[in-house]
Amino acid sequence: AVVSTQSTGVKLVFDNMVEAGGSRIMDLKDKSLVRQFVGFEEGCECFTCSRHTRAYVHHLFNTNEMLGPTLVSLHNLHHVRGLVKRIREAVESGIDLTDWKV
Numbered sequence: 205a206v207v208s209t210q211s212t213g214v215k216l217v218f219d220n221m222v223e224a225g226g227s228r229i230m231d232l233k234d235k236s237l238v239r240q241f242v243g244f245e246e247g248c249e250c251f252t253c254s255r256h257t258r259a260y261v262h263h264l265f266n267t268n269e270m271l272g273p274t275l276v277s278l279h280n281l282h283h284v285r286g287l288v289k290r291i292r293e294a295v296e297s298g299i300d301l302t303d304w305k306v
Contacts, residue, residue, distance in 0.1 A: 232272065237262035250282035251275075 230244070240262075243253025252261070252275040264272030294301060 232258075232262055232265040232276070234262070244276075244279050248279070248282070250279050252279040252282075 237258045240258040242258060243250075243256065244258060244261075245253055248254070256275055261272055261275055263269075264275070291301070
């Protein structure tokens with residue numbers, strides 16, 4: 205679920221575009237995040253987004269704190285759980301998933 209390269213701090217961060225086949229790569233060591241005092245995804249209700257900012261997670265990655273990858277993983281798991289829930293609901297309602305985009 206998370207693509208990680210320890211040396212660069214680049215993470216695959218799922219967002220609500222997963223249903224449309226989208227996700228994005230976010231370089232969490234990018235200096236542009238220093239002043240971004242919002243969660244990874246606007247409107248996301250996961251633990252990470254509701255309590256921590258991009259700037260803070262950027263700081264955690266730049267200082268090699270273990271909490272950084274943990275917070276990103278919590279965010280991603282929140283969205284993977286939502287995706288699995290939608291798949292389960294589709295299967296239960298008899299929707300043919302052959303052409304379903306995730």
